[in-house]
Amino acid sequence: MDALTLSEMSEEFETPTLLASDALKAVFRLHASGVAIITAATAQGEPIGFTATSVTSLGSNPPLASFNIAQGSSSFEHLQKGSLVAIHTLGNQNLALAQKLAGPKQDRFNEVDFVTGPEGLPLFPSATGYLIGRVREVFAVEANAVVVLDALSAKVSQEEVKPLLYFQRGYLTAGQRLSDNF
């Protein structure tokens, strides 16, 4: 099979070829993500947190997790090497919590049930689970950063979980199971 140039590819698929940031946006509109909430504490012990769709596992030995953040975010300075951080997994019942932690910063911990864990870390008992980790690396890339955590401890719900998803600028529930992968 002959190799195609980018303009020939355009003809092959009968759809326009998108470039650079248009390309990125169009493709990630087609990609679904799990929704999580990241929390930490300021040096003064104030809770901070935000809703994130970039949480991934980065290997189990040693156990590592990662998420992305804009360096311009007000949370970024509290997510440096050595910071204690919690990643909360969310289910359908946490929709309001996900929206709240994606909303105005000053309201995020108002009228929300949380407890204060080690080092002032805010924890949401209503989440389906949370992983506590310590920041090991912060990889800066342009205006953004990949934050890598060493996983320390976790609590998970014993109940059946329906994970909360994000897709095409909205929150979704998971649907039918198509196939197992054992």
Add this chain to the structure above:
Amino acid sequence: MDALTLSEMSEEFETPTLLASDALKAVFRLHASGVAIITAATAQGEPIGFTATSVTSLGSNPPLASFNIAQGSSSFEHLQKGSLVAIHTLGNQNLALAQKLAGPKQDRFNEVDFVTGPEGLPLFPSATGYLIGRVREVFAVEANAVVVLDALSAKVSQEEVKPLLYFQRGYLTAGQRLSDNF
């Protein structure tokens, strides 16, 4: 509110506290992911690829995407700075493709429809979309790596997309839309 120690937290939530890799595994069992296929070419022009659940967007200006890979993977050597890579987004109709690209390495491009793009890059026209990017950074962390791409171009399906998900060791379809986030 008083701060809790880890052992007090265990009592608070009436579930066991998990540690280290047990903690990571338990929490990521509760986290859903979108499913993607990453492809590239060897120096000899042979196609390589694998199914991935760690694809994220890392900012739009400049447009960047990332995914994780084990450094021990046979694909890793073909995903170095400067390599051309495609991230394919998948829908329900791509379940068999996702399973094939997660299966035995020698079978991944057998009896599968793909075309050869620039620099020998294998592209799956049946995917819901693909983003072509060039590797900008490879951040090694223990036995794993975070691969960061500069987004160059993309093609996306014009049809309505039902994204393919991964959750609790199985493939799922997306369910009901709960809320928009505009």
